[in-house]
Amino acid sequence: MSAMTLSHHAREASFWRVLETGACYLLGLLWILPLFYAVWMAVHPPAYEVRFELLAPLTLQNFVDAWNAAPFARYFLNTFALITTILVCQFVVCTLAAYAFARYEFPGKTVVFMLVLIQLMIMPEVLMVENYRTISRLGLVDTVLAMGLPYMASAFGIFLLRQTFLTVPKELDDAARVEGAGPLAVLLKVYVPLARPVYVAYGLVSVSYHWNNLLWPLVITNSVTTRPLTVGLQVFASPDQGVQWSVISAATLMTSAPLLIGFLLFQRQFVQSFMRAGIK
Amino acid sequence: MNSWTGWIKGALAGVAMLGAGAAQAAPVEINFYYPVAIGGPVTKIVEDLIARFEADHPDIKVKPVYSGTYPETISKALTAYRAGQPPEVAVMLSTDMYTLIDEDAIVPFDDFVRTDEDKAWLEGFFPVFMVNSEHDGKTWGVPFQRGTTLFFWNKDAFKEVGLDPEKGPQNWDEVVEFATKLTKREADGNVSRWGMQVPSSLTSYWLLQGYVAQNDGKIADETGTQTRFDSPEVVEALQYWVDLAHKHKVMKPGVIEWATNPKDFFEGRAAMITTTSGNLTNIKTNAPFPFGVQILPEHKKRGAPTSGGNAYIFNGVAPEKQEAAFQFVKWLSSPEQAAEWSIKTGYIAAREDAWATDAMKAYVAEFPGALVPHEQIPYMVPELSTHENQRISRVIDDAIEASLTAKKEPAQALSDAQTEADRILEDYRD
Structure with a gap:
């Protein structure tokens, strides 16, 4: 009797399992279809953009055309410089701010923290004119720093790290202090290592956001030597003529390749970090 | 902004001043x-x-x-x-x-x-x-x-249905007549080739202006403060455009994308199209068949937007x-x-x-x-341009889209659009 119920349960469980797996594959397929289509268009001549023939001739000409349409090598370099600058500064600023908010008492702490949180509710685009004015007073228009500056004191990062630091047991902090560690040593030896998954997750969100950011970099920069990839991609948005989908696909794949490859390589770490950090 | 940016501001202001004296x-x-x-x-x-x-x-x-x-x-x-x-x-x-x-x-x-x-x-x-x-x-x-906009046709398709490949349609009625012949329906009812395609995604008011000019009307006056979306000439013009899709059934119903319209032409899925003059070179290089190009067909007179x-x-x-x-x-x-x-x-x-x-x-x-x-230059009319232009063109574009997707009757859509435009432009009138 009990054996029968068990197998019944087992069968039911396996039915749900299959359904769940099937649904996962279906969603996965839906998600990846546009990417497949982009790859299809990118490696075939324009004539096959909307015709599916398995044996259609393959070509890399679209990539060559895309690469030559704008100084992409330079744009890649600029984008790397931009996201590195932003990420490093964000980590430093957010870590220090989060540490202060999590572990120190000072007058007006709540008010200051609220002010930081308010930043979360304001779209950066609203501040564009004011930011431009500030940047131009600093004499920084058309520099990589100008593109990154408004994003460096990230309220999201401060909030996220503060919450993580709050979960670190006070005993660890105290133990480190008893051993003679100063405030900075405690931060670097106790808090930062424990928050590693959060750094990875936040870093990924930040990198992908700034990799894709267009409007502010376009507005604040003027020369090829500072502008990021997204500005280069705009060359292909040609509303006055028909759009060359195959070249656009090639250019898009080309510019997003480093991110895609990076994600695939470190997929496991990323997924784990996200689970732990609770960002989705 | 927080105190940290204030700090860097001070540090960098000095650097900026050093650079200022150089460009004399x-x-x-x-x-x-x-x-x-x-x-x-x-x-x-x-x-x-x-x-x-x-x-x-x-x-x-x-x-x-x-x-x-x-x-x-x-x-x-x-x-x-x-x-x-x-x-x-x-x-x-x-x-x-x-x-x-x-x-x-x-x-x-x-x-x-x-x-x-x-x-x-x-x-x-x-x-x-x-x-x-x-x-x-x-x-x-x-x-x-x-x-401006120009009219293109596929000469091979013209030959196939017995039309003179060297002559495009000259007026609104001929467009319907030619397009009816050119529209190819398969046995299962699917259309494998549309007779006529006019793009209608983004700035569709621009194509409407062509029809309105041919209908001897004006979409707006030149002060930039007064639109005439609900005038009879505009309503008739939009009605003609909508009829191509819904009454004569010679144009793909719904919104037609700018970007894919020339593609449909190259692929033989549209026999005649209207698109920008900027596409001339594109079509010349990519059309795999001989094509014809002419100025827009007339109705009461010739007309086209800039x-x-x-x-x-x-x-x-x-x-x-x-x-x-x-x-x-x-x-x-x-x-x-x-x-x-x-x-x-x-x-x-x-x-x-x-x-x-x-x-x-x-x-x-x-x-x-x-x-x-x-x-086409002698027949051209200026493009719709008003105060708050982005909002106004949005209003008329939405009206055109609502008509083409059969959500509203053209007359109703345009009268709604006019009311909205009046509200927006009120402040700019004396």
Whole structure:
């Protein structure tokens, strides 16, 4: 009797399992279809953009055309410089701010923290004119720093790290202090290592956001030597003529390749970090 | 902003001051923002032109700044202007003129036109292109990259259904008649080829304007404060367009994308299309069959809209920079350069003397299709341009979309649009 119920349960469980797996594959397929289509268009001549023939001739000409349409090598370099600058500064600023908010008492702490949180509710685009004015007073228009500056004191990062630091047991902090560690040593030896998954997750969100950011970099920069990839991609948005989908696909794949490859390589770490950090 | 940016501000202000003293006795430097709205190596063509301008004018240095699409260009230019660092020259939509005037961002050209030569240059533009450049008796922009819509047909498809491949339809009725013959339905009821396709995603008001002009109407008056969306001529025009899809069933119903319309033509899924003159070269290179191109078919008369960008000179920069900017714009739009720009990009040269240059004559002899936009110039009407232009064009675009997708009757959609436009424009009327 009990054996029968068990197998019944087992069968039911396996039915749900299959359904769940099937649904996962279906969603996965839906998600990846546009990417497949982009790859299809990118490696075939324009004539096959909307015709599916398995044996259609393959070509890399679209990539060559895309690469030559704008100084992409330079744009890649600029984008790397931009996201590195932003990420490093964000980590430093957010870590220090989060540490202060999590572990120190000072007058007006709540008010200051609220002010930081308010930043979360304001779209950066609203501040564009004011930011431009500030940047131009600093004499920084058309520099990589100008593109990154408004994003460096990230309220999201401060909030996220503060919450993580709050979960670190006070005993660890105290133990480190008893051993003679100063405030900075405690931060670097106790808090930062424990928050590693959060750094990875936040870093990924930040990198992908700034990799894709267009409007502010376009507005604040003027020369090829500072502008990021997204500005280069705009060359292909040609509303006055028909759009060359195959070249656009090639250019898009080309510019997003480093991110895609990076994600695939470190997929496991990323997924784990996200689970732990609770960002989705 | 927080205290941290304040700290860096102080540190960097010092660096900025060090750099300020360097640029003296050097040539006047001006910034030139330009959008790219077509395929091809536009940035290279622009840089090439500037190199030649600088060789001619050693006292002026032009810094070309590629500024994305048209909407991004006006965002960038206005942001920079409000922050006190406007570019000296920018190419923006001719229909952005009122917005730019309302923002006090641009200065009229009249202040710079002094010599007889200057006057002759300014008077050389086709009047129809100047309507979207003039306001209150002043010239606020000059035509730089202008376009219109043209009518293309697939000659092979014409032969297949027994039509004369050398003659496109000449009026609205012929379009319906030809399109009916050209529409090919499979046994299962699916359409494998539409007779006619008119794009309707984005700025569809522009195509409606063509129909309205052919119907002897006007979509708006020239003060920039009054639209006429609900006038009988406009309603009839939209009704004709909607009927192509829903009554005669010769056009793909629903919204037709700009970007895919030429593609459908190449693939033989549309036998006749309307699209921009900017597509001439695209179609010439990519159509795998012989094609015909002509000006738009007539109804009560011929008619077609203009489009595209003007060059504007900005307010809030030093007078000698504005003067340099004027010299640059004048050079850029003089016959030789206008012809070159037109040949390389497919935009219409906006002055008669550009069409008389040797380069242009040689080009037209080699590619007669290039002459079709010129042929249409006498029938052109200015593009819809009002105060709050982006909102107004949105209102009329939505009305067209609602009609084409059969959500509303054209008359109803247009009367709703007029009410909305009146509400928006009320503040600008005396």
